[in-house]
Structure formats: C-alpha cells, structure tokens
Amino acid sequence: MRPLGVELAFMLQDREVDTVFGIPGVHNIEIYRGVEQAGIRHVLTRHEQGAGFMADGYARATGKPGVCFVISGPGLTNILTPMGQAYSDSVPMLVISTVLDETAARRGPLHQMRDQEGAGRTVADWSETARTPEAAYQLLDRAFAEFLAVRPRPKSLHVPIAVLGGEAPAFPAGGMAEGQIGETWDGHISALAQALRQARRPLFLFGGGARWIGFAGPVLERWNAASMTTYAGRGVVPPGAPLHFGSYLARPSSAEALSRADAIFVFGSELAQGDLWRESLGTDTRLFRVDIDAEVLARPGQYPIYGDAFGVFDDLSRSVEEPLETDWTPAEIAATRARWKAEIDAExxxxxxxxxxxxxxxxxxxxxxxxxxxxxxxxxxxxxxxxxxxxxxxxxxxxxxxxxxxxxxxxxxxxxxxxxxxxxxxxxxxxxxxxxxxxxxxxxxxxxxxxxxxxxxxxxxxxxxxxxxxxxxxxxxxxxxxxxxxxxxxxxxxxxxxxxxxxxxxxxxxxxxxxxxxxxxx
Missing domain, CATH: 3.40.50.970 (Thiamin diphosphate (ThDP)-binding fold, Pyr/PP domains)
Structure with missing residues (x-):
C-alpha cells in the first residue's frame, strides 16, 4: 500500500491530468510525494490566486479540467477568487486542498478555519471533505464525471492531513469515459425546424456554451438568418458574415435590433448581467433556448431545450437542409454595426x-x-x-x-x-x-x-x-x-x-x- 497522496497523484495521471498548478506547504507535501513519479508537470506559482487563474486559463485553452494543489486555510482562501471566476464563467477546475484533522475541540493550530468546507462552498459547485481514501476516490471521479455531463464548474475537494499521509488502497482504474449529454433533445428538433422555417426574421444568439460550433457561418448563410454573440461567443460566426450583428449585445440599442427578429434562438448563454448590462434582452420576441443548465431553462417566457449546443445545432442543420428566404438584408446590419462601433470609439x-x-x-x-x-x-x-x-x-x-x-x-x-x-x-x-x-x-x-x-x-x-x-x-x-x-x-x-x-x-x-x-x- 502507498500513502493516499501518492495514490491521488497517480489517479489524476490515470484520468489524463498532465499539469497541475499550486504551491507546496507543510500541510500538503504528501500529495507531492507522487507528482514526479506519476509524470505530472507541476507549475510553481507565486500565489494561490495565480495558481487558480492559471488553471482557469489552461482549462479554457485545452477543454480539460484545470487542477490545483493548495494548503489548508490561507491556501484555500487565496484561491477563492479564481474559483468564483471559474464558477461564473463555467470553467472546469478542481482544487484539492488539505484540511485540519480536527477543528472543534482545539483552537489555534496552524491554518485553522472555522469552516473550510463552507468557505469553498461559497464559490464552488460543491465543496466536500474526504475523510477516507475511498471517499477521496469517489469525489475525484464525481468531479470529472460532472465536468463532462453537466455545466462545468469548480469543485473543492478537502482531504484531512492525516488521511492524505496515511496508507490507502489502490485507486480504482477507469473513470467516466468521454461522452456528451444524453440526446434528450430529439423531440424538440422538429419544433425548432418549424419555427425556423416559419420565421421571416430569425436571429441566432450564441454564447460561450456554443463555442464548439465551428460551422455556424455557412449554415446561417444558407438559412439567411441573422446572428449575434455574447463576448464569450465571439468566433462562432466568422468575421465578415453578411448577416452578423457581432458581439454588440451590451449596446443599449441592441434591444431594438433584437426586436426586429420574429424568432430568437439562444444557444449556450445564460444572458447574464455581464452579457447584457440591462435587466433583460429588452424584447418580447419568441425565444427558443438551448442550454445544459436547468436553472437557466426554468426561466419563464421561453421554449426550453435541455441539450448540448453543438448537438442541437448540428441536428437542426441536418433537419433544415434547404435554403430559406428571410427579410434580413446585409445593408441594415452593416449600418447598425457601423453605428455601434462609432459609439464605442467616441466613448x-x-x-x-x-x-x-x-x-x-x-x-x-x-x-x-x-x-x-x-x-x-x-x-x-x-x-x-x-x-x-x-x-x-x-x-x-x-x-x-x-x-x-x-x-x-x-x-x-x-x-x-x-x-x-x-x-x-x-x-x-x-x-x-x-x-x-x-x-x-x-x-x-x-x-x-x-x-x-x-x-x-x-x-x-x-x-x-x-x-x-x-x-x-x-x-x-x-x-x-x-x-x-x-x-x-x-x-x-x-x-x-x-x-x-x-x-x-x-x-x-x-x-x-x-x-x-x-x-x-x-
């Protein structure tokens, strides 16, 4: 048997983690016992906040979870800000921290917090303490499974110091195979297709959750559909697309442009305050929404479809293969874009x-x-x-x-x-x-x-x-x-x-x- 810290390092390697970010400390050195043996690259940062942001950037660049090692107490509090950022922007991040073995009967130990698990819960999707090796393995695999199956958000895994250094059984092989959200949207494609065919001014709005759609431009041109993106959705529609409004959604007058549409199809965006800078889209145009977040889909006044943005858009493009006639013109969209750009230049x-x-x-x-x-x-x-x-x-x-x-x-x-x-x-x-x-x-x-x-x-x-x-x-x-x-x-x-x-x-x-x-x- 090997110490749990070594087993966790090898388990991460088995789950295809090749890079971790963090800072070793007296409370978490046991996990470092296995890092080099497992062939994992460790990036030593100057601050735990830097470690969290680096993990965020790595996750966004690769699509893989960003993993961090931090100590108990201040190590966790220093990384809370990056975790909050990852939660807000749907970034897969796993923060593994140590926690004191006992905090109720004794006061004053190094790095003591009243409720470290609760602190992590304020900014993470979940924050749990693994008090046995088996619990650590299950929670780690739960994190990786949820990164694939639902909206990816940071997870905070705490391991008591004595448990991390104690002997542990071998970690379970395998883990969740790569895949995508179950194709629960099949019954909705015909409704989307019908709404698209009937619309004279269809408009597609893409957010960061639609970033895997790399073929939207030609399909939208075939449909003569207008488009707009959030900041995070830029690039889903290529530059120069004749009916693309760009990423000017936060312009106050974008509400007027959206009101010109008679059907809006939102793919992969919660349309948060940072996307709109107003309380709502500002239009009562009929809204069809594709997302993997049940909370977003529960909002009133929309047709909700639970599913992967790429999969739904791909199925819709196969369902509506013919060119469509609409009332959008490149001239009106170009004029609107030019006005918005001039506003920003003046501001x-x-x-x-x-x-x-x-x-x-x-x-x-x-x-x-x-x-x-x-x-x-x-x-x-x-x-x-x-x-x-x-x-x-x-x-x-x-x-x-x-x-x-x-x-x-x-x-x-x-x-x-x-x-x-x-x-x-x-x-x-x-x-x-x-x-x-x-x-x-x-x-x-x-x-x-x-x-x-x-x-x-x-x-x-x-x-x-x-x-x-x-x-x-x-x-x-x-x-x-x-x-x-x-x-x-x-x-x-x-x-x-x-x-x-x-x-x-x-x-x-x-x-x-x-x-x-x-x-x-x-």
Whole structure:
C-alpha cells in the first residue's frame, strides 16, 4: 500500500491530468510525494490566486479540467477568487486542498478555519471533505464525471492531513469515459425546424456554451438568418458574415435590433448581467433556448431545450437542409454595426484603432486573455474573432488580475501564440506571476494599457458628477520591473511598431511587457 497522496497523484495521471498548478506547504507535501513519479508537470506559482487563474486559463485553452494543489486555510482562501471566476464563467477546475484533522475541540493550530468546507462552498459547485481514501476516490471521479455531463464548474475537494499521509488502497482504474449529454433533445428538433422555417426574421444568439460550433457561418448563410454573440461567443460566426450583428449585445440599442427578429434562438448563454448590462434582452420576441443548465431553462417566457449546443445545432442543420428566404438584408446590419462601433470609439477614444490594427496583424490562432480594463471593454465589442474559444475574459465575476496568470496557463495548453491584455492597475494584482512566466521561458507578449488610473471608475465618477477620488496611482518604472524578472520590454511609437513588436514577442523565448497608452491610437 502507498500513502493516499501518492495514490491521488497517480489517479489524476490515470484520468489524463498532465499539469497541475499550486504551491507546496507543510500541510500538503504528501500529495507531492507522487507528482514526479506519476509524470505530472507541476507549475510553481507565486500565489494561490495565480495558481487558480492559471488553471482557469489552461482549462479554457485545452477543454480539460484545470487542477490545483493548495494548503489548508490561507491556501484555500487565496484561491477563492479564481474559483468564483471559474464558477461564473463555467470553467472546469478542481482544487484539492488539505484540511485540519480536527477543528472543534482545539483552537489555534496552524491554518485553522472555522469552516473550510463552507468557505469553498461559497464559490464552488460543491465543496466536500474526504475523510477516507475511498471517499477521496469517489469525489475525484464525481468531479470529472460532472465536468463532462453537466455545466462545468469548480469543485473543492478537502482531504484531512492525516488521511492524505496515511496508507490507502489502490485507486480504482477507469473513470467516466468521454461522452456528451444524453440526446434528450430529439423531440424538440422538429419544433425548432418549424419555427425556423416559419420565421421571416430569425436571429441566432450564441454564447460561450456554443463555442464548439465551428460551422455556424455557412449554415446561417444558407438559412439567411441573422446572428449575434455574447463576448464569450465571439468566433462562432466568422468575421465578415453578411448577416452578423457581432458581439454588440451590451449596446443599449441592441434591444431594438433584437426586436426586429420574429424568432430568437439562444444557444449556450445564460444572458447574464455581464452579457447584457440591462435587466433583460429588452424584447418580447419568441425565444427558443438551448442550454445544459436547468436553472437557466426554468426561466419563464421561453421554449426550453435541455441539450448540448453543438448537438442541437448540428441536428437542426441536418433537419433544415434547404435554403430559406428571410427579410434580413446585409445593408441594415452593416449600418447598425457601423453605428455601434462609432459609439464605442467616441466613448473610449484611442482604443478602436489599436484593436483594428491588432486584429489585422496577429496570427489567426492567437489566443488572448484579457483583464478588467477599458481596452478590453471596447475590444470585446469591436474585435471579431476568426474562430471560437480564442478570447477569454473574466466576464461574470469581474475580477482584476486575471489576464497574466490565465495567459500563462493558456500558453501551457494552447498550440499557438498566446497574449495577455491588462490595464496598469489590474496588472499589479498578480504582477508577481511574471516570475512564473519567465521561469517557464514563455514567449508571452503582455499588452499593458497604461492610463495611470482606474480609468473606467474615473470616467464613471465624472459621469455621475462625483469628483474623481482614489482613481490615480503611481506606477512602477515598467522597464526596470520587466528587467528585474528577466522579461523583455517595449514602448511602441506607432501602430505599425506595436504589431511588429507583438509578433516578435511570440518567438522571444521570454515574456515581453509592452506598454501602450491611449495616445498610441489617437
């Protein structure tokens, strides 16, 4: 028999986990006993928050669960923010933490919490303590099964220190085979097909749950159907599609555009506040909704279909093979898009030209991880993606400090170039992970949008007639900071200079910090 920590490491390897993120501590060293033996790559982060965001980025880039090892107490509390982000954005993440063996009768041990399991439950899909090896095995397999079978969200597995170091029986072989949600939607395809054929202005709205649909463009053109995406759904419909409204759903006047439709088909989006920035879609047009979240489907005023977005769309495309005639015209949609883009350019001067330059110059398969920054807020609307799953943003939880560590995780999982986009303030939340990126030798460009302020909050204060307070900051000398971590540094003087620097950074063999200011796009 081997210690449970060793068995868990080998069990993860058996379930095709090849990379974990975390920090070893006195309470969780037993799980590290088996990491090298199992051939698992461990990425040492500078903070547990960085570990969680890296696991998030890795999961988004690969489609596989991101796995983290953290200690009891502060190790778990430090990773709660990334777990909340993963929950909000439907990212599969497994956080394995130790927990004290006993907390009721004794006070004051190292890393003690009153209710560690309860703390995990506030941001995870579930938070459970495995008090036996058998329970640990069952909970681990439950996590992987649910990542495949239902809406993927983070799981928090706690293992008492003594249990982790104690002898354990061999872990069970196998696990849940890959598959998809049961095809419970068969009876609904005819209803969807009928509604589509009868509609004169059908509109398809794709969210992040539809990112596996890589063939929507030609099918929508055949149907002459209009389309729109959430930020997370960008790329499901290719750039240049003649009847595509783009990712302008959060524009207030998108409600008017949606009202022009006589049937709306929503695939893989809960249409949360971060998608709409208003209370509802703003239209009473008949709504057909495909999702794997029963809570989303339970909302009134819609025709709900429980199922996988890819599977339902594929079946619908086979059911309606003929071209359809509709009343949509490319001219009206192009005019609407142009008006929305002009609004954004006026609201956030200097950003749209930079987005246009980068969109034209970056390699097609570049994966982007952005932070909560004005640059990203504008870019998410005006920058079309050539295919889905390429731009990742902390939309739902809205946490600062996401971009850099998530891009590190993404770079370890994506077979192509990866870049990070952060604002000068949010970047400093997880700036220490520059050390992790440098240590890994990642060719990672980091576009730093530097306006010497919490720009969005400043502008909101001014708009609300509040004197701007606590929104300016003293930034470090970025050049020296980059050098201290062994990273490259650049300050582009023009848009052409920016694109050249970025493309060189993709092969630099180290991270490159690229400072850009609003003057660059003026």
């Amino acid at each position: 956030r001067p200097g950003i749209v030209p930079v987005c246009d330059a980068l969109s034209a110059a970056l390699p097609e398969n570049t994966m982007i991880f952005s932070d909560m920054t004005q640059f990203a807020y504008a870019a998410k609307e005006v920058w079309d993606m050539p295919k889905p799953g390429l731009w990742h943003h902390p939309t739902g939880f809205g946490t600062l400090g996401y971009a850099l560590p998530a891009a590190i995780g993404g770079a370890l999982g994506h077979d192509g170039p990866v870049m990070a986009i952060a604002g000068d303030y949010g970047f400093q939340y997880t700036i220490q992970e520059l050390g992790t990126a440098a240590e890994l030798g990642l060719s990672l460009p980091i576009l730093l949008w530097d306006n010497n302020a919490l720009g969005e909050i400043r502008d909101n204060m001014i708009s609300a007639q509040i004197s701007p307070v606590a929104v300016t900051l003293k930034n470090p000398e970025w050049r020296h900071l980059a050098a201290a971590y062994g990273c490259g540094y650049a300050e582009p003087a023009s848009l052409g200079d920016l694109t050249a620097i970025l493309n060189s950074a993709f092969t630099a063999g180290r991270p490159t910090l690229i400072r850009a200011t609003p003057a660059l796009g003026a």
